[in-house]
Amino acid sequence: xLDVKPSKAGRHKPENAPVWARLILEAFKRxxxxxxxxxxxxxxxxxxALAEADDVFRLxxxxxxxxxxxxxxxxxxxxxxxxxxxQNTGLGNSLNALASLAMAYKIPFPLLISLRGELGEFNPAQxxxxxxxxxxxxxxxxxxxxxxxxxxxxxxxxxALKTCFTAQEPIGxxxxxxxxxxxxxx
Amino acid sequence: MIDRREATRLAARLAGPxxxxxxxxxxxxxxxxxxxxxxxxxxxxxxxxxxSIGLGLALSRPDLRVVVLDGDGSLLMNLGSLATTxxxxxxxxxxxVWDNGGWEITGAQPAGTSFGVDLETIARGAGFRHTAGxxxxxxxxxxxxxxxxxxxxxxxxxxxxxxxxxKHRPSKTLTSLRDRxxxxxxx
Numbered sequence: 001x002l003d004v005k006p007s008k009a010g011r012h013k014p015e016n017a018p019v020w021a022r023l024i025l026e027a028f029k030r031x032x033x034x035x036x037x038x039x040x041x042x043x044x045x046x047x048x049a050l051a052e053a054d055d056v057f058r059l060x061x062x063x064x065x066x067x068x069x070x071x072x073x074x075x076x077x078x079x080x081x082x083x084x085x086x087q088n089t090g091l092g093n094s095l096n097a098l099a100s101l102a103m104a105y106k107i108p109f110p111l112l113i114s115l116r117g118e119l120g121e122f123n124p125a126q127x128x129x130x131x132x133x134x135x136x137x138x139x140x141x142x143x144x145x146x147x148x149x150x151x152x153x154x155x156x157x158x159x160a161l162k163t164c165f166t167a168q169e170p171i172g173x174x175x176x177x178x179x180x181x182x183x184x185x186x
Numbered sequence: 187m188i189d190r191r192e193a194t195r196l197a198a199r200l201a202g203p204x205x206x207x208x209x210x211x212x213x214x215x216x217x218x219x220x221x222x223x224x225x226x227x228x229x230x231x232x233x234x235x236x237x238s239i240g241l242g243l244a245l246s247r248p249d250l251r252v253v254v255l256d257g258d259g260s261l262l263m264n265l266g267s268l269a270t271t272x273x274x275x276x277x278x279x280x281x282x283v284w285d286n287g288g289w290e291i292t293g294a295q296p297a298g299t300s301f302g303v304d305l306e307t308i309a310r311g312a313g314f315r316h317t318a319g320x321x322x323x324x325x326x327x328x329x330x331x332x333x334x335x336x337x338x339x340x341x342x343x344x345x346x347x348x349x350x351x352x353k354h355r356p357s358k359t360l361t362s363l364r365d366r367x368x369x370x371x372x373x
Contacts, residue, residue, distance in 0.1 A: 063266035074242020079373030100231035
């Protein structure tokens with residue numbers, strides 16, 4: 001059996017991390033959020049590389065996004081804060097756990113979602129879920145904010161995290177491709 | 187075959203002060219009915235999530251040995267969590283699955299476990315090195331005691347007989363379940 005400890009961020013390098021990634025991790029640190037539970041995409045991969053280089057953060061990968069809701073619930077029950085990092089396509093895989101666990105039991109954590117299917121999308125199969133993200137969150141009663149520019153990350157995220165822990169519920173933080181970029185593929 | 191309420195009572199006793207996460211339906215109703223204690227976290231819905239909750243708890247609390255009481259139907263919904271537990275390298279998780287071959291609470295419809303699906307083999311394939319498959323209460327007691335004393339993640343598939351559903355229900359004020367549990371484990 002393969003028993004090695006590969007980089008959880010894969011090929012991404014911390015020195016190439018964008019400013020928004022650093023700002024997000026700094027905001028997490030200010031709120032004592034040290035667990036990052038994720039299913040990667042290329043956007044989150046850049047943030048995860050930076051986080052992995054910082055001993056403050058523990059990275060926990062999952063195989064299906066719904067697991068992250070359970071893991072973050074367990075971590076909160078154990079006295080630790082964390083964040084869920086997924087692509088919007090994984091929101092659909094998480095809906096019942098968000099509704100029946102995180103919302104019902106009032107488990108607070110930021111739900112970071114990198115947005116495919118909006119600006120600059122090349123993949124037609126991403127479009128429908130891309131449009132549905134905010135509607136899904138609204139239907140569950142999960143408050144959400146969109147980060148579109150690096151100069152608003154700090155203030156919006158600080159405020160959202162404070163609200164998240166006041167409300168004791170997950171809060172959606174959507175990362176727009178306006179800030180994170182999109183792929184060249186046509 | 188194992189009487190799952192006897193086995194549940196046994197698990198709660200052998201768990202000592204360690205936390206138990208119980209899956210939706212009969213695992214939760216049984217645990218509440220025969221061994222309510224503040225170190226129990228009762229899942230009221232969220233089918234499949236008990237193993238993930240247990241993993242998060244184990245990661246955040248290396249000082250505790252976390253017990254998950256799961257059902258075969260629930261685990262089959264979240265088999266990937268077994269692989270995730272391996273990837274997270276937690277040493278302090280004991281994952282028990284009550285296997286009655288299906289979804290008893292909804293009318294005893296057979297699931298894959300009635301057609302040759304072997305959860306212990308799946309757990310081994312997912313990377314659990316310490317596993318057991320038991321069919322008697324005595325064998326369960328031995329396997330569970332060994333798992334509680336081990337220093338790695340353990341998986342026990344326990345073949346149980348159908349036992350109907352208890353009428354006992356834990357609190358429906360879910361934040362009170364949450365808060366009681368957190369206070370009990372000092373979170």
